[in-house]
Amino acid sequence: MSDKKMQVVFASAEAAPFVKTGGLGDVAGSLPRALVAAGADVIVMVPKYGTIASEYTDRMEHVADFYVSLGWRNEYCGLERLVIDGVTYLFIDNERYFKRDYPYGFFDDGERFAFFSKAVTESLQHLPEGFQCDVLHCNDWHTALAPVFLREFYQGLPLYERVKTVFSIHNIAFQGQYADTILNDILGMAHIPNAARQLRCDERSINYMQGALDYSDAITTVSPSYAWEIQTPEYGEGLDGILRRRSNVLSGILNGIDTDAWNPATDPMIHVNYSAADMSGKKACKAALQEELGLEVRDDRPLMVMVTRLTRQKGMDLVTYALDRILSGGVQVAVLGTGDYEEPMRYFANKYPGTCAARITFDNALSHRMYAGADMFLMPSLFEPCGLSQMIAMRYGTLPVVRETGGLRDTVAPYNQFTGEGTGFTFANFNGDEMGDAVFRGARLYWDDHAAWDHLVQNAMAADFSWVRSADEYMNLYHNLHPEIDITKPEPVVQEPEPAEPTAVEAEPAAPEATVAKAEPAPKAEQATEPADDAKAEAPAKAEEPAPKAEPAKKTAAKKTTASKTAAKKPAARKTAATKSTATKAAEKPTAKATATKPAASKAAATKSAASKTTEAKATATKATAAKTTAKKPSTASATKTAAKSTATKAAPAKAAASKTAADKPAAAAATAPKATSTKAAPKAAAAKTAPAKVSTSKATTPSAAKATAKPAAPKATAAKAAAPKAAAQDSSAATPADKPAPKAKSVSAAKRTTRKR
Numbered sequence: 001m002s003d004k005k006m007q008v009v010f011a012s013a014e015a016a017p018f019v020k021t022g023g024l025g026d027v028a029g030s031l032p033r034a035l036v037a038a039g040a041d042v043i044v045m046v047p048k049y050g051t052i053a054s055e056y057t058d059r060m061e062h063v064a065d066f067y068v069s070l071g072w073r074n075e076y077c078g079l080e081r082l083v084i085d086g087v088t089y090l091f092i093d094n095e096r097y098f099k100r101d102y103p104y105g106f107f108d109d110g111e112r113f114a115f116f117s118k119a120v121t122e123s124l125q126h127l128p129e130g131f132q133c134d135v136l137h138c139n140d141w142h143t144a145l146a147p148v149f150l151r152e153f154y155q156g157l158p159l160y161e162r163v164k165t166v167f168s169i170h171n172i173a174f175q176g177q178y179a180d181t182i183l184n185d186i187l188g189m190a191h192i193p194n195a196a197r198q199l200r201c202d203e204r205s206i207n208y209m210q211g212a213l214d215y216s217d218a219i220t221t222v223s224p225s226y227a228w229e230i231q232t233p234e235y236g237e238g239l240d241g242i243l244r245r246r247s248n249v250l251s252g253i254l255n256g257i258d259t260d261a262w263n264p265a266t267d268p269m270i271h272v273n274y275s276a277a278d279m280s281g282k283k284a285c286k287a288a289l290q291e292e293l294g295l296e297v298r299d300d301r302p303l304m305v306m307v308t309r310l311t312r313q314k315g316m317d318l319v320t321y322a323l324d325r326i327l328s329g330g331v332q333v334a335v336l337g338t339g340d341y342e343e344p345m346r347y348f349a350n351k352y353p354g355t356c357a358a359r360i361t362f363d364n365a366l367s368h369r370m371y372a373g374a375d376m377f378l379m380p381s382l383f384e385p386c387g388l389s390q391m392i393a394m395r396y397g398t399l400p401v402v403r404e405t406g407g408l409r410d411t412v413a414p415y416n417q418f419t420g421e422g423t424g425f426t427f428a429n430f431n432g433d434e435m436g437d438a439v440f441r442g443a444r445l446y447w448d449d450h451a452a453w454d455h456l457v458q459n460a461m462a463a464d465f466s467w468v469r470s471a472d473e474y475m476n477l478y479h480n481l482h483p484e485i486d487i488t489k490p491e492p493v494v495q496e497p498e499p500a501e502p503t504a505v506e507a508e509p510a511a512p513e514a515t516v517a518k519a520e521p522a523p524k525a526e527q528a529t530e531p532a533d534d535a536k537a538e539a540p541a542k543a544e545e546p547a548p549k550a551e552p553a554k555k556t557a558a559k560k561t562t563a564s565k566t567a568a569k570k571p572a573a574r575k576t577a578a579t580k581s582t583a584t585k586a587a588e589k590p591t592a593k594a595t596a597t598k599p600a601a602s603k604a605a606a607t608k609s610a611a612s613k614t615t616e617a618k619a620t621a622t623k624a625t626a627a628k629t630t631a632k633k634p635s636t637a638s639a640t641k642t643a644a645k646s647t648a649t650k651a652a653p654a655k656a657a658a659s660k661t662a663a664d665k666p667a668a669a670a671a672t673a674p675k676a677t678s679t680k681a682a683p684k685a686a687a688a689k690t691a692p693a694k695v696s697t698s699k700a701t702t703p704s705a706a707k708a709t710a711k712p713a714a715p716k717a718t719a720a721k722a723a724a725p726k727a728a729a730q731d732s733s734a735a736t737p738a739d740k741p742a743p744k745a746k747s748v749s750a751a752k753r754t755t756r757k758r
Ligand code: ADP
Pocket: 021, 022, 023, 024, 026, 307, 308, 309, 336, 337, 338, 361, 362, 363, 364, 367, 386, 387, 388, 389, 390
């Protein structure tokens, strides 16, 4: 083992706080810091957009410039350095490509991000003294060509030989698909048959992401469930065949959130700070938010919010379908977002003044106030790679109502009325009535059972969504690619007293895996009795919404809550943890992963850049506009085996336990059996059936919800279905007002294709 640190170049088209249009910006803004804390050296490469605030551009230091060849072009590339919190940012400077008013959505995005990818690859020769790149970690289609360029153009150079590539899929709906004329004109690869073949997705197009999937040494995506889902035709957007073929190097590592930026106890953007121990401030936040949004200031109305891109991916069809029922049922709704469904949201805000509010804008500060002031957070996504908003909501004690897909399924544990376990309310199918039922399960609990509600809020706030666990998993992945680099933290030196006599056998600290999660006596499920008098008298919901049906015991009992628990392990454990095998072990079946966590290292001191370069200061562009990416025809599935993986998750009461009585602690263990699915040119329906019963990776320290139940997650475009036999549906939502925008029923794939592209 060498003493060398793991040195990682992390390339992303966005990184908070410089530029962010969604989750990718959050991830690139916080994961590198967590990697530094976990012991890596990290350089983040981001385009130097014209929209980056002058408070940053003024502090950037020019460190290098060179030319990058792109087909017949030779383009200038500057490297501007800024160091924050131990992370070095190198901004790729080319004003022709990046000095624009927003990050994406231009006719030449294919060329801009081909340039970015080539510039990143070329930059590895111009890194600061002492930085020798071990891992080039690329993210989404904007950087997907870097692994391709690296292998085709740079492989022979000694400096590049050691570079292993990791490609992370944050959203497979955006792939970067362009006319194949680009192959010669921009990529300069038409003469390389291997590259041309692996990039081509049909007779006229090439696909950047497809290239990365073939060329990268390891592939990750942002949740275990999504890692499974994208190997099915239903969710794979045409790349499922390649992903099944490369499943031996594919893993899902759950995103975390920046727990400093999102902390109700210290958040300067919210009305009153509060914490799990003292929730009084949350009531004040709710009242202030209701007032700010023009809603009736009443605590007897549950306030449900959405902070989201208003797209079909985010389940807006279900929302527009069910809003009449929800709003007339006594639930307040506020939406913050931009996108394809702005008009429907304005329509509902006009129709239900005082009960519904829509803010059609991108407003970070307001989003903080909404997470803090709401009771529930709605996220009924059609598909969701990971999703950060639901985690942020839980951190603020705002209970999520989510569809069980992708990362939503991995992070939100459904409420179990018999045990009191859970961190939110969930539903399985992409169906407006099911979503409405889940919303009212939440609302009824809010009205009828304050103790159970408060208990859920405590569970949600106790869940650990910090980056520590994920950063360790990424470190394990990097270590698999570079086993010669020691990623173990030095053991703290402990002064042992001289043993006076031979010691007895030392008791090994129990590994978290070995811990038996005891099933504690279930808290009594308090019967939903009468709502508060006031609410009962005034909330129309009471009359219209039938009492929640008890979930079938079979279903609820099987779903076990898993609050997160990061158990401290011996540092050495991480080194030996078996993570997914890499390309070199293609024949091996993926083994169960054991994740070890370790105390975060102190951050390297931030150094200040001295030189200042002035550019036009502009507000950070926040609107993601459509780029030409794409959805492809589902490819013929070859006979493949999906990885059999095992999941063993323990329910741990985590921090909540500290403040709760023992009887309140949810503790249960759920273990899912390894799953093996063999798909052979599977028709969609069949694939849907085998779809994510339970997904991969055994993460002993995962915060994810382990659900023992197998659930077909095949989404159906049933939003427009009005003939639900449920009384509730007939009551309020079956009758769609004539002037109400009618949601269209579309196939899932079609819907994804029309999703706003970044
Ligand atoms: P995605 O990346 O698919 O858009 P995520 O849930 O992963 O969804 O991340 C969305 C992030 O963007 C969250 O931090 C959320 O708060 C933020 N966000 C989305 N829309 C808005 C908005 N209109 N105003 C402020 N923040 C927003």
